[in-house]
Amino acid sequence: MTDAEFTHALDAVLRDLRAQCSVRPRFEDDAESGLMMYAPDGSGQGIGPPLGSTAAERLASLADQVQEWAVEALWSAGASAVWPHCPEHPDAHPLTATVTGCTAIWSCPRSGAAHGRIGALESR
Incomplete structure (x- = not known):
């Protein structure tokens, strides 16, 4: 994944974070750890090159990494540790x-229903 592709994918995931998460990174x-995301409480998590052979798989992998950060940051802030809702x-x-196919989506883990492309969530 090139730097431009990584930036584009991260921008898509961050659009969703801004739309539905109260905590901002x-x-x-960092020269040793790479790109770090920090929560308001000072805790941090590294964001690494996403895994996957297709652009959609890499976008979903990056969304997983950001989701892990968001859930921890929300919990630390005393908010509901659910993102995206x-x-x-x-x-x-x-x-x-x-x-799904060639598209990275957010889906319900219980029903499997698709609830939007990654990068296109609507504000809550």
């Missing part, structure tokens, strides 16, 4: 980043 590029089961569980 601070980024730092499943419209079928509010505050029960987050949506899951999956790939």
Whole structure:
């Protein structure tokens, strides 16, 4: 994955984060750890090159990494540790980043229903 592809994929996931998450990350590029996402409490998590052979698989992999950060940051902030929210089961569980065909989507882990492309979630 090129730097431009990584930036494009991260921008898509961050659009979803801004749409439905109350916690905002601070980024730092660390020479040893790579790109770090920091929560308001100072805790951080590295974001690595996403895995997958297709662009959709890499986007879903990156969404998983950001989701892991968001759930921890929300919990630390005392908020519901669910991101992105499943419209079928509010505050029960987050949506899951999956790939259908050539598209990275957010889907319900219980029903399997698709709830939008990664990068296109609507504000809550």
